[in-house]
Amino acid sequence: MANPIVLEKIKREARSKSKKEIIKEPIDGVLRIIPLGGLEEVGRNLTALEWRQKNGQSEIIIIDVGIGFPESEIMPGIDFIIPNTEYLEKNKENILAILITHGHYDHIGALPYLLEKIGNPIIYTAPLTKGLILKRQADFPEAVKPAIEEIKKTGYRPIRLGHFTIEYFHVNHSIPDSLGFFIKTPVGNIMHTGDFKIDFTPVFDQPADLGRVVQLAEEGVKVLMMDSTNANNPGHLVSERKIMENLELIFQKAKGRVIAATFASLLERIQQLIYLSGVYGRKVVIEGHSMKINTEVAKRLNYLSYPKGIFIRPEESLKMPPHQVSIFCTGSQAEDGSVLSKIADREHRYFRIIPNDTVVFSSSIIPGNENVVQDLKDVLVRQGAKIIHYQMMDIHASGHAFADDIRLFTSLVKPEYLMPVHGYFHMQKAVEEIGVELGLPRENIIIAQNGSVVEVKSNKVVLSQERQPANLVYVDGLGVGDIGEVVLRDRQTLAQDGIFVVIVTVDSQTGDTRTSPDIISRGFVYLKESKELLRETRDLIKRVIEKNVRFLGEESPIIQDEQIKYRLKEEVAEFLFKRTKRRPMVLPVVIKI
């Protein structure tokens, strides 16, 4: 009797061999790499890999489907940004699968918005990422249900999809189960680091599997797609071990509660904090919707280790001595409605700052949030908290490799071409310098933009002239893509000097203005204290109407309206600027009766 396991193995090899043979038949095609997601950061949220044959046949795989976060000054009111998928929607029948590198929102967050539009292809990802995708999907009951195939980190079974064969490897990042991909194609192998760092001494993760990376790279790497986020930061990134040591100092010294705010997705840090709480005899309260969700998923899937009974409810913690309590929560960016902001505003259901509380900000500050975080710290200190933040000691490490880590990885992989992704242009250029320094010809560094099409042929890789639509798609409330540059520019203008609405009622028979013009203004000046200004503006309005009313009767009514409105807008705006050096948005309304 044949051993069933051996039998299965033989079958499998046969299958895989036959596929390999298919792939090896002479093929005339090109691999196209198309980064489509992200603001300035190339391919941060979504990248498409398309195998296109001369006969027109196309096969597409997608890496990550995430959201981008708005720059608040220039995108007021925008909730977030999703990748432009025009190209993918047109070609959705060719999409074979989505590969997801890890569970952060900038890599999974747009799935509920886009999955259906691109034909709901199968998703391959690691177990924790799968858990987080499904949990997020629960917030979108009307969205299509995703089909997810789990990638196992033991056994490393390659995924075969059309002409692609996908291998993967473990990297470090600020969330467990982060993957890099190694994608074999008929014209060469593409390696994608994902969001990665190299930590030789992580605390609750395995070190990035550089052994496997080298092994894979031995098959040749045509293009290495490299996380460039921190390419401008010299040296090696500090290890999570060092962070843990510093966090331990805080636990040693804290006389009251330890309240630690961090990103809800920073599971590695949360694990460290839970562990230290256990060691120092503290119970743990997890507060904040997203942090609860993330820890719940991680607990359920055994990605968190913790002593039994360590988690307690907030109301239980209130009955305990403060030095036996840790609270881990959202709000390190002082976001509206986050737990820390609510505590500071004395609006949290359970918690107020009490003497001896130590508040730890264990995360970097996202550019644009510095002022509000500064204000939040101030309020907390006023209420009696002791603050510890990452500028005072290393209690936060980035999730992205520094320059020397990029050097190390690139040296191990020895790619033919280097394509920096996930960074601003100047970060890409920093990777370029590293590549050149390591001996790559400068023309072998591919600096793409979102919407670029990189063509990989067996003999060369070039940035083609072709461009696919990659303009930003804004999500604001329920609206997806209905906000454009004009609306945003209006919001900016409104924010600067407010609005000034002028309403004139004109008798269409006589051309006289009826009563005094109405003026409504917001965000410009205190109207009550500007009576003189308003009086003069009303006089001006009447003069403008009188001067322009001769158009009435001569031309068609519509043109008259537009002419009067145009003059009103120009003259009122100019007058207000002369008098106040401010430029409110002037909106004239002419009502004819």
Added chain:
Amino acid sequence: MANPIVLEKIKREARSKSKKEIIKEPIDGVLRIIPLGGLEEVGRNLTALEWRQKNGQSEIIIIDVGIGFPESEIMPGIDFIIPNTEYLEKNKENILAILITHGHYDHIGALPYLLEKIGNPIIYTAPLTKGLILKRQADFPEAVKPAIEEIKKTGYRPIRLGHFTIEYFHVNHSIPDSLGFFIKTPVGNIMHTGDFKIDFTPVFDQPADLGRVVQLAEEGVKVLMMDSTNANNPGHLVSERKIMENLELIFQKAKGRVIAATFASLLERIQQLIYLSGVYGRKVVIEGHSMKINTEVAKRLNYLSYPKGIFIRPEESLKMPPHQVSIFCTGSQAEDGSVLSKIADREHRYFRIIPNDTVVFSSSIIPGNENVVQDLKDVLVRQGAKIIHYQMMDIHASGHAFADDIRLFTSLVKPEYLMPVHGYFHMQKAVEEIGVELGLPRENIIIAQNGSVVEVKSNKVVLSQERQPANLVYVDGLGVGDIGEVVLRDRQTLAQDGIFVVIVTVDSQTGDTRTSPDIISRGFVYLKESKELLRETRDLIKRVIEKNVRFLGEESPIIQDEQIKYRLKEEVAEFLFKRTKRRPMVLPVVIKI
């Protein structure tokens, strides 16, 4: 014949003795320290010291009269903030003088706005600061002309003003001629550090005169007012010498032009850059209004040393080999209209980025500007520039002492009371910890706010219950103080989701709405693509009018209007939110004909 110099000396001593005797007569009074300027940073822009006797006599001296910079997210459109001087205006006949610590705008910038209001008292300051004050004054031809008495840094002649005797000492900061003050009063001596750091090896300045500080402190320091800006930063601040060494590396390597952007007021850095240009055979172009002004003043007053002929005009530089040219300019914060922004936008009159340009950002990024600076760097790199910024190497040092420097200074001075100023509350608290660590009782740390009144008596110092008006005074265009919280809140709302103006014309006889309601909206949605939404909104508006029109005829017309408007606003806002999850500002206008 008597030696005239000796004679003069004897006379002077006699004068000073007689004054001392006056001061020594028994006095029953209190010294009041009142910080009035700054946002959250206590006394950053203005502090008043008032000697008040039981008989009601009052004498006031003011330290600094500067402007504050708005937090752009919560103060949209505001140009800057000036101190609230209500208290000083009421007591202006008692103001003896203004002492200015140094020439930065947050310490001199409000003079043109406030001098006249507070009775144009005499100003005491160092020569460079005087030059900068007069230069700025030239931009305000209508403002009152300031009377400035120069403080000489050699000879150290005390200034006697009523019951005050003012001594001063040299400190390091990012601009030359920075002073700290030592103010003798009948109830004890107040030492004020000014904005300060301690640099033992400055490049173009003298080290802070700690010898003199110690000498003065030997007379006893009742209250030490301490710059707390960087109290949360551990260790000692890096010396300007180190900065200079790093800048030199840049000059050594640069193949083309060196374009360095920094704060116009950072004269120390500008001096370093000019010096290095000389050493490396480069001519220097200074570009940008404020930087030109500052260097002009510094040159004229001999605060800049430079080889003859090093300065050239921009058009001359275009004819020279790039490696012989340096350009120093404004724009390190990516400010609109700054030189660097203009170069990036290809709108500068003379300069475009050319290959091999090295652009140096030699300044920290002011919180809130990170995103725009990031974008600016990206644009410059795209145009071919090489970027060097302070996160890549130490090419910028703060102007404010770090924790260990504060420890050192406080240890030398041994004050009875320590009063942290010029920082957010959490920075003040960091100074408190340092003070306690050095052996001061915690009750001897004075944590004041703007508007606080600190009472210094001969036997104790207390924070009184009294509060003077210290709310922010906003300057926007020509308006000073005419923007309040309501206007700012409106601007924030407008920025978030725009505006939605509803105009209904109602026949006051019949109560019918005439024609279709007008809708004007900006910053909310694309109206053209929202026809269905607009149609439904118009229907809703008509229904609201119909439902509420019964008020017409029953009550007085004014109340009817308000009632209808209120209902319109509520119901339209609710409808729009339900349909879009956005909350534009709804402005209803009812026109009765």
